[in-house]
Amino acid sequence: MQGKASNSTRVAVICGAGLLVFLAWLSAPGPSNIGIGFFYAVPIAMASWWFGRRAAAIAVLGCGVLYCMGALIEPVHEFGFALALRMLAFVALAALVAQLRERQLVLEHSAEELEAIREALTPAALPQLAGVDSAAAFVPSEYGVSGDFYLLTNGHDGSAIAIIGDVVGHGLEAAQLATFVRARFAAFAAGTSDPAELLGLANGVLFERSGSGRELVSAVCLRLRDGQLSWAIAGHPPPLRLPGLEELSLEGSTYLLGAEAELALRNREISLASGEGVLVYTDGATDVRREGRMLGLDGLSRLLAPMAKLPASEIVSRVERAILDWAEKPIRDDLCLLVLKPR
Numbered sequence: 001m002q003g004k005a006s007n008s009t010r011v012a013v014i015c016g017a018g019l020l021v022f023l024a025w026l027s028a029p030g031p032s033n034i035g036i037g038f039f040y041a042v043p044i045a046m047a048s049w050w051f052g053r054r055a056a057a058i059a060v061l062g063c064g065v066l067y068c069m070g071a072l073i074e075p076v077h078e079f080g081f082a083l084a085l086r087m088l089a090f091v092a093l094a095a096l097v098a099q100l101r102e103r104q105l106v107l108e109h110s111a112e113e114l115e116a117i118r119e120a121l122t123p124a125a126l127p128q129l130a131g132v133d134s135a136a137a138f139v140p141s142e143y144g145v146s147g148d149f150y151l152l153t154n155g156h157d158g159s160a161i162a163i164i165g166d167v168v169g170h171g172l173e174a175a176q177l178a179t180f181v182r183a184r185f186a187a188f189a190a191g192t193s194d195p196a197e198l199l200g201l202a203n204g205v206l207f208e209r210s211g212s213g214r215e216l217v218s219a220v221c222l223r224l225r226d227g228q229l230s231w232a233i234a235g236h237p238p239p240l241r242l243p244g245l246e247e248l249s250l251e252g253s254t255y256l257l258g259a260e261a262e263l264a265l266r267n268r269e270i271s272l273a274s275g276e277g278v279l280v281y282t283d284g285a286t287d288v289r290r291e292g293r294m295l296g297l298d299g300l301s302r303l304l305a306p307m308a309k310l311p312a313s314e315i316v317s318r319v320e321r322a323i324l325d326w327a328e329k330p331i332r333d334d335l336c337l338l339v340l341k342p343r
Contacts, residue, residue: 010050017043018063025070037067037086044090048097056094063090126152129160131343132224133277135312137320139335141284147174147217148282148334149182155193159225163189163198164338166236166282168216168256181206181217181257195221195232196265199257203234203265206258217257220280227342229278230269235259237286237297241270242277242315242341243308245301275309277341284335285319288327295326312339 021039028036040063048056064087076082126134129152136150147167155161163185167174181202188201198221206215218236222229231239231248235256238249248270255263272278281300288295295303303322307315316337323335 007051010046014043014047014050014059017046018059018066021063022066022070025067026073037070037082038089040067040086041090041093044094045097048094049101052101053094053098056098060087060090060094127154129154129224129340130158131226132160133312133339133341133343134160134162135316135339137316137335137337139284139320139324139331141170141333141335142330147178148284148336149178150280150336150338151182151185151189152338153186153189155189155223155225156191157193157225159193159223160340161189161193161198162222162224162280162338162340163219164236164280164282164336165217165219165257166284166334166336168218170333177215177217180209181219185221193223194267195223195230196267199232199234199265200263203257203263204261207261210258212261213259215258219257222278222280222340224272224278224340224342227272228269229272229340230267231278232265232267234263234265237281237283240279240281240301240304241272242279242339243275243305245304245308247297248278272342274342277312277339279304279315279319280338280340282334282336284331284333285323285337287333288323288331288335290326290328295323299326312341315339 018040021036021042024039025036044056044059044063047059064083067083067086071079071083126136134152136152138148147169149165151161151163153161165178165181167178167181184202184205185198188198192198199219202219206217209215218234220231220233220236220239222231222239233250233254235254238247240246241248248268250266250268257263286294286296286300300323303326304319307318310318316339319337320335324331
């Protein structure tokens with residue numbers, strides 16, 4: 001009912017504006033009313049913006065009729081030419097405003113879709129992981145969402161599984177691909193908790209979807225159980241061990257998911273002592289800039305060092321704030337942080 005009332009009000013405003021121009025035409029002295037007819041552009045523009053092309057066409061026709069009626073009462077010099085000129089201007093205006101309206105609707109729809117995708121990729125509520133203190137932070141780039149995602153879930157063997165990834169690219173297309181990859185990771189995690197196997201399965205479906213090198217994703221997958229951490233990497237920055245901040249890298253090179261049909265991925269495993277943990281991040285945490293300088297891994301480690309022994313939630317919130325305080329705004333890539341610590 002509110003929508004109908006609103007539309008009725010808009011129609012009344014459009015009709016009122018047209019009649020107001022008509023009355024102004026009649027009330028003005030003959031020589032001075034030449035340009036008043038162009039003010040019919042106001043109701044035409046309103047009709048086009050509020051209701052689209054069809055309503056704009058009706059408004060153009062209606063205003064043309066009013067103009068003709070006014071010309072019968074107050075004769076217009078070279079009426080045919082004057083009418084053709086105004087109708088041409090009205091049609092051009094209606095088309096322009098309708099195009100702007102359609103573009104605005106597309107942008108609004110894209111923004112809503114990006115917001116829904118962001119909520120799916122980086123949910124605010126994290127699951128309870130057995131024996132693990134976990135926390136995550138996510139800040140979207142100036143594009144809204146660029147393709148960073150994370151997944152925290154419980155493995156079938158009682159372990160905690162954490163995955164963080166970054167799609168190569170920006171905007172809605174990258175975000176849609178990230179949604180696809182994250183959904184596949186969630187499905188595969190129900191059957192296996194092996195990090196290298198999870199990355200391999202995701203690589204397989206990504207390669208089948210698009211072929212070699214067309215859609216690329218970096219990712220790191222971790223499994224934590226009873227203080228034992230194992231992980232595998234596919235073209236992603238290595239995790240940082242807390243509180244020492246050394247990189248948990250793997251020997252040799254790693255390749256992005258989607259680069260090859262088969263990736264030689266393997267796990268590495270360490271034991272985390274009491275008070276230790278791991279931080280995983282996307283390159284948005286290191287690629288932020290200030291006065292032409294990049295923060296980099298050294299800068300991230302410097303910001304992280306004073307808080308590396310804190311609980312997971314305090315680490316991610318304070319590091320997020322420290323990075324944003326250091327960086328120029330707006331940031332040009334998603335910022336994603338994930339912390340796991342044995343309880």
